[in-house]
Structure formats: C-alpha cells, structure tokens
Amino acid sequence: SFSSDGRLLAVGGxxxxxxxxxxxxxxxxxxLLQEDGGCRVVFSPGGDLLATETNDQICLWRTNxxxxxxKLDTGARPVGLFKFSPDGRRLACLSYAxxxxxxxxxxxxxxxxWTEIGSISGVMPxxxxxxxxxxxxEGEALVIGDAKGRLLAVxxxxxxxxxxxxxxxxxxxxxxxxxxxxxxxxSVNGYGRSPIxxxxxxxxxxxxxxxxxxxxxxxxxxxxxxxxxxxxxxDQTIRIWDVKQQRLLDTLRGHQHEVLGLALAPxxxxxxxxxxxxxxxxxxxxxxxxxxxxRRV
Numbered sequence: 001s002f003s004s005d006g007r008l009l010a011v012g013g014x015x016x017x018x019x020x021x022x023x024x025x026x027x028x029x030x031x032l033l034q035e036d037g038g039c040r041v042v043f044s045p046g047g048d049l050l051a052t053e054t055n056d057q058i059c060l061w062r063t064n065x066x067x068x069x070x071k072l073d074t075g076a077r078p079v080g081l082f083k084f085s086p087d088g089r090r091l092a093c094l095s096y097a098x099x100x101x102x103x104x105x106x107x108x109x110x111x112x113x114w115t116e117i118g119s120i121s122g123v124m125p126x127x128x129x130x131x132x133x134x135x136x137x138e139g140e141a142l143v144i145g146d147a148k149g150r151l152l153a154v155x156x157x158x159x160x161x162x163x164x165x166x167x168x169x170x171x172x173x174x175x176x177x178x179x180x181x182x183x184x185x186x187s188v189n190g191y192g193r194s195p196i197x198x199x200x201x202x203x204x205x206x207x208x209x210x211x212x213x214x215x216x217x218x219x220x221x222x223x224x225x226x227x228x229x230x231x232x233x234x235d236q237t238i239r240i241w242d243v244k245q246q247r248l249l250d251t252l253r254g255h256q257h258e259v260l261g262l263a264l265a266p267x268x269x270x271x272x273x274x275x276x277x278x279x280x281x282x283x284x285x286x287x288x289x290x291x292x293x294x295r296r297v
Contacts, residue, residue, distance in 0.1 A: 002272065003063065004047030006265040009272055011280050012039040012052065019052050021066075024270075024282070031066055039261075040079065045088040053079035058093060060114065070114055072105055081132055085139030086180075090156075092142055094123070094131045102133060102144050104156060118159065124148045132176040132187075136201070143201075145173025145187050151199065153185070163204030169194065177220040177229070184222075184243060186229055191216040196231060198243070208246045212239055219262040223285075230271060230285070232259040238273055238283065252283050254294045 001010045008030070009022045019033035019041055033052065040053040043063070050061045058072040058079060072091070074080070080094035091105045091114065101123035105114045123131070124147040133144045141162060143153045149169035153162040171190030178185050178201065185199045195209035196217060215234030222229055228249070229241040238252040238259060252271075261274035264285060271283040273294070281294035 001041050001043045002263050002265045003043050004045060004266055006267055006270070008043075008063075009263070009280075010041040010043060010050055011274060012041040033061065033066065040082060042082060042084060044084050045086055051082060051084070051091065053082070055079075058082055058091070072114055072116075074103060083134060085135040086137055087139045090135070090139055092133055092135065094133050094144065102142065104142065118156070120144065120152070120154055123152065124150065130172045130174065132173055134176050134178045136178050137180050137182045143176055143178055143185050145176045147172040149173060149189055151176070151185070151187055151204070153201065153204065162202065165204050168197065168199070175217055175220040175231075177222050179222045179226040179243070180224055181226045184226065186220050186222070188217040188220065188231070191234070196220065196229070196241070198246070210241050210246060210248070212248050212251070213237070215258070218258070218260045221262055221264050223264070224268050230262060230264060232262040232273055234258040236275070238262065238271065240285075250287055252287065252294070254281060255279060
C-alpha cells in the first residue's frame, strides 16, 4: 500500500510475519513493525493511519510516530481483506466468521476512536484468498464478492441491497473493484482462467469481459479517472486494460512467481507489486514500448 503522498510503501508478509515500511525515493527500509504482523496492510487516504492485520484484529498505527493507537476486533482468525473508504471515515473488513460477514467501522471526528457501525450478514466466507470488497467513491456503499460467486452491493445508510447477484461467477470471487466515477464494478473469480467481468454499479447489469490472464487474478485496481484497470495474478503478470474499449493495453512481466499484491501510487504513475516469493517491484503504470521494467525495492 502507498502512503497518500506516494513517498512510503508498506509491505506485509509471512514466515516470519512482518510489516516493512519503505522509502520509495531512497529505496531504503525505514521501519519494521513486527507485532504479529501479516500480509495485509492499508494506508488511510489521508495518510495519517496504517491498518495492519494481527491474529483476529486490525491494528491502527499513527504514521508520524508508528505508535499503535487502536485494535479492531474482527471476530475471525485470520483477518480477511480490509479497506478504507475513499474519504477515510470508514473501514470495512470481510470476516471469515460466518456470523459476521462484512464489518464496517467509522471514526469519530471528535475523539478519533473507531467504532463498529454495522455488519452485513449472509456473505459466505472462505479462505485467505477468497472474497473481496470495495467502497463506492463517496464511501456510502460497499460491494462484496464472496466464496459462492455472489456479488452484493449494499447501501450502508439503509442496509438495503443496491443489487444482489448470486451467481456472477462459477467459483469464489477473488477480487472486486469499484471505479472512481462510480459507474463500473469489476470482479473476477477462482483459480482458473476466468475473465474479469464488468458490471453496471447501479443495476448490476453485465457490461462485458476482459480476457487474457492464464491463471487466477488476485488484485484489481482502477486508475483515478476510471479509464484503466490494473490486474495481477497467478500467471506472474500484471495487465493493463482499457475499460471503455474493453481491450488489453499492456502486459508487465518480470516476476518469477504468483503476483498477490498490487498498489497504485496516488499520482497514478507508479505500480507496486508483491509476489509469493517475497519480491516487491515498482513499475511505470504508463509503460513505453521498450521500457526496462521492473525496478525491485
């Protein structure tokens, strides 16, 4: 995950569990957080917080002091995928506990404390690589893909579904993303060669498919203008798609193992990827025809 100013990159991993904070410009390790860390790390949009997983909790750290300020109980171990809303006021987590589903917290503007404001039940949990979620651009809605191929978009104020599609994919959903303009949701499933599917964010109507990956897809990220979609997966590649024309623009190769993590810098110019073998690499998000990539951290 990139910090809001793009200067820092947070990387998590296993065996041993750790969280590394890197200075991008200097390619140097600034900080090692090792209090039962895990592979999931997310900077808040404002850059003042870093959220990390630990056992059945999410830890929140102040980025100016790296002091841990709060723990959020998820009710499940290990912790599922979690993400801040674009305005930084909310944090959502996909819990592996069947009674929890998806959990949403909100921060108090007065005290700075995070409290649970609700949960979305009926979402089928899976393993660490199964299920995904993302906020709408205004942070008022949440889309969830679960272990049964269900795609559910929920209005958080009312708790009512915007749409609920039970069989969007033949297998479990591994990644979802909501476009910054709010119009498109992308999702992908399973460990096969299934295409990335695009959906109308209001009606849930299918808009098309992006075909090209030869193995499962672990991560989907839209560019800030929604024109591009970046995907990373088990075929050791990162792919760049034109969303409107629904075509492949470029394929980034260089990893020697499955690409499990992907982050886009706030300025939209740099991609960071992490593979199963522990290699973290930086890429030009708008590559030239013969550009030498990637650059390892």
